[in-house]
Amino acid sequence: MDRQRRPPTFGSYSVVASLSNANYTASNATGTLTITKGTATLTLSNLTQTYNGSPKSVTVTTSPAGLSGVSVPRYDGSTTAPPTRQLMLLSPR
Numbered sequence: 001m002d003r004q005r006r007p008p009t010f011g012s013y014s015v016v017a018s019l020s021n022a023n024y025t026a027s028n029a030t031g032t033l034t035i036t037k038g039t040a041t042l043t044l045s046n047l048t049q050t051y052n053g054s055p056k057s058v059t060v061t062t063s064p065a066g067l068s069g070v071s072v073p074r075y076d077g078s079t080t081a082p083p084t085r086q087l088m089l090l091s092p093r
Contacts, residue, residue, distance in 0.1 A: 010035045040067055 013033045019026040041063040049056045
């Protein structure tokens with residue numbers, strides 16, 4: 001596999017290493033490259049906020065940092081802000 005081509009997903013791949021240098025000789029080395037699923041942690045913050053009638057945002061932090069494909073949650077998959085009504089919780093008497 002050359003540097004231009006990356007495996008599409010996790011799994012096992014046959015690899016060959018070769019040497020191209022006029023000063024040295026070497027036989028090709030073959031092997032198997034195994035890529036496994038990694039572990040990631042998502043941390044949500046700024047979840048407790050005071051109601052003031054305006055939409056609120058939260059923060060998502062990934063570990064390891066900089067993971068791609070992670071975005072701040074949206075309301076029901078929409079880019080429209082969630083309702084801004086105040087929720088009242090009543091305790092039983």
